[in-house]
Amino acid sequence: MSTNSGIPQGADSLRTSSSAGATATTEKADTSPKLAAPIVWSDERVGTAKGMRFLLKKVFPDHWSFLLGEVAMYSMVICLITGTFLTFWFVPSMGHVEYNGSFVPLKGVGMSEAYASTLDISFDIKGGLLIRQLHHWAALLFIVGIALHMARVFFTGAFRKPREINWVIGAVLSLLAIIEGFAGYSLPDDLLSGTGIRAMAGFMQSAPVIGSYMTFFVFGGAFPGESIIPRLFIAHVLIVPALLVGLFTAHIVLVAVHKHTQFPGPGRTDNNVVGFPLMPVYMAKAGGFFFIVFGITALISALVQINPVWVYGPYDPTQVTAGSQPDFYMWFSDGALRLLPGWLEFTVFGTTWSFNIFLGSLVLLPLVWAIIIAYPFLENWVTGDKREHHILDRPRNAPVRTAIGASAISIYLVLALACVNDIIAIKFGLSINDLTILFRAMFFIAPIITFPVVKRLCISLQRADRDLVLHGTETGRIVRTPEGEFFEVHEPLDEYTRYTLVQHDRQEPLSALEGVPTDEHGVRKPMSLGYKTRRALSDFYFKDQIQPVTPAELAAAHSHGEHDALESGHNHEALPSGQEQVGIDQGSSAK
Amino acid sequence: MTDQNLPAEHSSDANLPAHANEALPERFEDPGLPPHIPRRADVDEKAAKRAELQVVALFTLSVVGTLVFLVAYFLIDIDARAYVIGIGEISLYHVVLGLSMAASMGGIGFGAVHWAKTLMPDTEIVEERHPQASPQEDRDGAAAILRSGWQGSQLGRRPMILQSAGVAMGLFSIPLVVQVAGSLGPLPGEELYDTNWRRGLRLMIDPSGTPIKASDVTLGSVFHVMPEGFIGEPAHENLTAEEEMKAKAEDQVILVRLDPSDVKSQKQLDWGVDGIVAYSKVCTHVGCPVALYEQQTHHLLCPCHQSTFDMTEDCKVIFGPAKRALPQLPITIDDEGYLVADDSFREPVGPSFWERG
Structure with a gap:
């Protein structure tokens, strides 16, 4: 529309009116538009127009970090498409065949049909290798996208009321994605994936009481049997994808129900959502983004080889390659297995308890996800906040949450790096034993260091924000007064920039808000254990919180003149320094 | 520590001039959306034309990619290899298919996004949110339906139906579980020994x-x-x-x-x-x-x-x-x-x- 007229859009008239008004204004440009005949046809049968009116004007806020979830979503779609293709040629069978395809080095070698058909896809089916590569790369991108999306949601507090359910769904989705990935890369039955299945059998066998039974049931007998590939196949192509797609749909429906969160800024409140409508902007942007993700995945798949199963050879339980690693998303679990010391296994009353194995595998995954799922409810119990939140937290404004998240990531990284300890040892010429011991120590030390560092960083950033609001930006212009005094002119922030820095809520610990509970005689009342814990946690969360600048504080900062004296400012405590600086200014101007 | 970090309410109020405290609100007011700044393509028809051409070029790139893919699929030998500086020997067939598919997909994607960013309206729209909780009327209505349904089911008066239904519902899935779990594999017996x-x-x-x-x-x-x-x-x-x-x-x-x-x-x-x-x-x-x-x-x-x-x-x-x-x-x-x-x-x-x- 606008390109034809060449006239700038009537932006400002749009922004003040409501969204309904906005669409009305734009529609006026055309002369009473009519629905196309097919839409009328379907409207008469299923009420399409109503749905379109609801859906097409839906507004989505813009932010690069909102793309992370889209990356995950689109990667999943790519996996579904390419995965469906792969099932046309993959044979999920452990039946024995002699390879007779076109990959010469393996000609005549005995192998399972699963491995042979994977070789056929890679060498004899036109474009098959590209589809395999796309499938594997998209799977990795899927999990990377999920992890980053989850981090974004966590660090911005997007999991708060009313989105706790969607956080739980998302957490389950991320676990399913990992299980799906593991099941998938186990299917080709090459030496590497077979070693992974061998380890999986070991994990399951370590479970107290039911371990050996569970292993025999899953494998249809003793390891390796001939059942595990067909069973993993049906889990990989039916059971887990069905759950993934179902929960993903619920995830998206809930996003539509809640409307997307938005970052704080002028004009953005908990009662609105500011952004661009689905029609036409987000249709083009989000729709186009699918093709961008597909295109980039295709680019990577064209150029970077992944999982060259023909190099490893068929699975043979007596063989293993040095430097065997699972895909990256299983590193933390495999790393935990490398770090857990052997003395965690012991024998009691003729039964063996292998904590060294099941802690790092069967217990670790459910435990991590239980903590992830519980977090929003724990934080909510501590804050006692019953309000809906649609404005995101800037991570710095929730220093303790940000520090908790960063510590969790530091533990995750230690475990993940522990999984590549052999590679690190070789590349850097280090002792693998020293590395393992170092990682064992780092498992405890890394979060202890990370927590205070990140928390202090957040607090520093909050103080910098306060400084900026109170004193404005440095202009670099030095002015000499007639008295001979030099000062740098500071420019106050415009109200839009300032609002972003001061919009967040004051947050104070329970002990400051509620004081010491006393009865009518002023005698300290005993506190219940639950309340005491809550108070202690609330102190932990909020006692060092930096509060946003209030208009009064800004007025006080301004009242000592329109400039800062050169010597004032940044090495001073930002908050209550108004008084002190006024004193300096008065002193110098009195000369 | 606490004093340093929590002074806003506890200490600084006392330091401020009294009148400033009375006149000013607790928090800054939301100034509303900042004024819209038009893009080049909004005010300059030449820039708009340029953007249009860029979008068309990207879509054309996609068409070219698609055609190259088709030609390569049929014409290049599946075993064809090529040497690429910096990478080494590669499967020519695979790389051409992959790159052309990347162009075919990426052209559409980047074209659409560029189109949206340069030519489609970039004025932000405000949509109201409503509380997730249902209005009291709906809650009362739902409660009434639940109660009358409960009464209609007569479960309150005839508890044995509830109990027996509960037991039946609790047990019905067991045969299914036993069938699948029991038949998946043999018992380990002495095999592991x-x-x-x-x-x-x-x-x-x-x-x-x-x-x-x-x-x-x-x-x-x-x-x-x-x-x-x-x-x-x-x-x-x-x-x-x-x-x-x-x-x-x-x-x-x-x-x-x-x-x-x-x-x-x-x-x-x-x-x-x-x-x-x-x-x-x-x-x-x-x-x-x-x-x-x-x-x-x-x-x-x-x-x-x-x-x-x-x-x-x-x-x-x-x-x-x-x-x-x-x-x-x-x-x-x-x-x-x-x-x-x-x-x-x-x-x-x-x-x-x-x-x-």
Whole structure:
């Protein structure tokens, strides 16, 4: 529309009116538009127009970090498409065949049909290798996208009321994605994936009481049997994808129900959502983004080889390659297995308890996800906040949450790096034993260091924000007064920039808000254990919180003149320094 | 600490001029959306035309990519290879297909996004939110439906229906669970306690399946070993592929000749022949083959999780996550001088399980 007229859009008239008004204004440009005949046809049968009116004007806020979830979503779609293709040629069978395809080095070698058909896809089916590569790369991108999306949601507090359910769904989705990935890369039955299945059998066998039974049931007998590939196949192509797609749909429906969160800024409140409508902007942007993700995945798949199963050879339980690693998303679990010391296994009353194995595998995954799922409810119990939140937290404004998240990531990284300890040892010429011991120590030390560092960083950033609001930006212009005094002119922030820095809520610990509970005689009342814990946690969360600048504080900062004296400012405590600086200014101007 | 960080309310109020405190609100007011700044393409028709051409070019790139893919699919030989500087030798077929698909997809994607960003309206729209909670009226209505439904079901008056329905609902899925869980696989029975090793079975080289003369095992040499009949031609003839794999998974043994003076355990020497000792190759951690032997240190290393076993100390764990030593296979020599098993393993091989004790 606008390109034809060449006239700038009537932006400002749009922004003040409501969204309904906005669409009305734009529609006026055309002369009473009519629905196309097919839409009328379907409207008469299923009420399409109503749905379109609801859906097409839906507004989505813009932010690069909102793309992370889209990356995950689109990667999943790519996996579904390419995965469906792969099932046309993959044979999920452990039946024995002699390879007779076109990959010469393996000609005549005995192998399972699963491995042979994977070789056929890679060498004899036109474009098959590209589809395999796309499938594997998209799977990795899927999990990377999920992890980053989850981090974004966590660090911005997007999991708060009313989105706790969607956080739980998302957490389950991320676990399913990992299980799906593991099941998938186990299917080709090459030496590497077979070693992974061998380890999986070991994990399951370590479970107290039911371990050996569970292993025999899953494998249809003793390891390796001939059942595990067909069973993993049906889990990989039916059971887990069905759950993934179902929960993903619920995830998206809930996003539509809640409307997307938005970052704080002028004009953005908990009662609105500011952004661009689905029609036409987000249709083009989000729709186009699918093709961008597909295109980039295709680019990577064209150029970077992944999982060259023909190099490893068929699975043979007596063989293993040095430097065997699972895909990256299983590193933390495999790393935990490398770090857990052997003395965690012991024998009691003729039964063996292998904590060294099941802690790092069967217990670790459910435990991590239980903590992830519980977090929003724990934080909510501590804050006692019953309000809906649609404005995101800037991570710095929730220093303790940000520090908790960063510590969790530091533990995750230690475990993940522990999984590549052999590679690190070789590349850097280090002792693998020293590395393992170092990682064992780092498992405890890394979060202890990370927590205070990140928390202090957040607090520093909050103080910098306060400084900026109170004193404005440095202009670099030095002015000499007639008295001979030099000062740098500071420019106050415009109200839009300032609002972003001061919009967040004051947050104070329970002990400051509620004081010491006393009865009518002023005698300290005993506190219940639950309340005491809550108070202690609330102190932990909020006692060092930096509060946003209030208009009064800004007025006080301004009242000592329109400039800062050169010597004032940044090495001073930002908050209550108004008084002190006024004193300096008065002193110098009195000369 | 607290004083420094929480002064806003507790200390600074007192420092501020009284009038400032009274007149000003607690918080800054929302100034509303900032004024819209038009883009180049909004005000300059030339810029808009340029953007239009860029979008068209990107879509055209996609069309070209699609055509190249089709041509390549039919014309390039699947085995064609090419040399690319910096990458090395590549499959030409694969790379051309991949790159053309990337162009075909990416052209559409970047074109659409560029179109949206340069030419579509960039004025932000405000949509109102409403509380998630239903209005009280709806809540009351829902409560009324639930109550009348409960009353209509008569469950309150006839509790036995509720109880019996509860029990039935609680139990109906059990047959399904029992069917699937019960039929997935056999019970483990004694399988985990036993291997195919028996007294008198020769130790055969894996994979050739030839027997080993004790005199051929020189100091420091390593053999990967399987029991007679479970490796090589006899195995291919007499065993199914599944049985052969199972045998490999549990019977694999590593055989080494050590200098008897290095060996610290008398039992280890007694179960071997002149310093020739045989140990299960299945890691006692999660079952990977313990395949890396360091000749100088006599250490066995599992490449999966780096459990390290000392061969001179009865394969005791000296590092890593495994707990138990590798089980030793008692061996001796037969009349012809070949190494044979003197017994089967005397404890279960492989990863731990609860009931192994």
